[in-house]
Amino acid sequence: MIEQERRIKELMALKNSDNCPVIAITSGKGGVGKTNIAANLAIALAEKGEKVLVVDADTNFANVDVLLGLAPKFTLLNYVLDDLPIQKILMKHESGIDVIPNSSGSSVWKNMDQVIKLKLFELLYQMRKKYDYIILDTAAGLSPLTIDLAIQANQILIVTTAEPTAISDTYAMIKVLDSVQQDLSIDLLHNMVTSATEVTDVYQRLSLVLQHFLDITIGIAGYIELDDKVRQAIQQQIPVLLSFPDSPASLNIHNIAESILNQERVVPTVSETLQ
Numbered sequence: 694m695i696e697q698e699r700r701i702k703e704l705m706a707l708k709n710s711d712n713c714p715v716i717a718i719t720s721g722k723g724g725v726g727k728t729n730i731a732a733n734l735a736i737a738l739a740e741k742g743e744k745v746l747v748v749d750a751d752t753n754f755a756n757v758d759v760l761l762g763l764a765p766k767f768t769l770l771n772y773v774l775d776d777l778p779i780q781k782i783l784m785k786h787e788s789g790i791d792v793i794p795n796s797s798g799s800s801v802w803k804n805m806d807q808v809i810k811l812k813l814f815e816l817l818y819q820m821r822k823k824y825d826y827i828i829l830d831t832a833a834g835l836s837p838l839t840i841d842l843a844i845q846a847n848q849i850l851i852v853t854t855a856e857p858t859a860i861s862d863t864y865a866m867i868k869v870l871d872s873v874q875q876d877l878s879i880d881l882l883h884n885m886v887t888s889a890t891e892v893t894d895v896y897q898r899l900s901l902v903l904q905h906f907l908d909i910t911i912g913i914a915g916y917i918e919l920d921d922k923v924r925q926a927i928q929q930q931i932p933v934l935l936s937f938p939d940s941p942a943s944l945n946i947h948n949i950a951e952s953i954l955n956q957e958r959v960v961p962t963v964s965e966t967l968q
């Protein structure tokens with residue numbers, strides 16, 4: 694066990710050594726749009742020439758495959774339980790991205806031990822050498838796997854909407870992440886936006902309390918408008934970037950991908966957001 698702990702720490706320390714950012718898409722509240730963002734952001738990066746892997750790390754309700762219209766034969770569960778080679782699990786999506794699908798609700802994930810955690814970290818370590826970007830779609834909330842994966846990522850995109858419950862869950866999530874590891878790179882991604890002022894209001898409210906009570910500064914990854922084309926795309930199981938490339942949500946997602954590529958991490962001061 695001590696050997697495993699040591700290796701986990703070693704892999705954590707190596708997270709910046711490869712030129713492949715791992716981006717964890719997470720949230721406090723469920724249903725805020727993480728999976729849709731993970732899949733479409735990956736496609737946007739691939740369209741800009743990057744080699745991208747999406748890992749479905751939501752072990753409660755794994756559904757990246759559903760959103761992409763894929764029918765997996767094997768999943769990440771077969772990798773951790775049966776030692777199935779990852780090449781047998783990896784799926785190629787027509788958009789050019791690779792996908793590691795997952796299985797929902799297995800008790801393995803609920804009682805995740807150090808052995809499984811180490812296997813996942815080793816997998817990410819290997820995959821970092823093969824891709825330009827790795828996008829992790831995680832479960833909402835404070836599950837141990839979500840926290841472990843988020844702190845192992847190079848960037849955390851925390852998705853929220855303007856609902857007060859989503860905002861307070863975002864605060865709680867950031868508080869817990871920071872208590873596990875400080876100095877994480879956390880950026881707010883505001884989804885289902887209905888007005889420009891909403892974006893600044895939500896960021897301002899959150900950043901004020903985070904700064905005041907926890908001395909944490911977060912950045913802004915961008916925003917995605919409330920757009921019925923997202924719902925239609927999910928219904929058709931064709932990502933919105935492919936089914937409705939000119940829709941507001943698709944354009945917003947391209948903007949987010951662009952700032953990720955340009956490594957533009959915006960950390961506005963509170964007074965700037967007021968303008």
Ligand SMILES: Nc1ncnc2c1ncn2[C@@H]1O[C@H](COP(=O)(O)OP(=O)(O)OP(=O)(O)O)[C@@H](O)[C@H]1O
Nearest residue numbers: 723724725726727728729833885918919920923924
């Ligand atoms: N920008 C948007 N505009 C309109 N509807 C959206 C938008 N983003 C997401 N949705 C709606 O929200 C639903 C939930 O999205 P999604 O499954 O991506 O959320 P999630 O955060 O991954 O949920 P969970 O926490 O259950 O994993 C979608 O089915 C879609 O109908």
Ligand SMILES: [Mg+2]
Nearest residue numbers: 727728729751
């Ligand atoms: Mg999801």
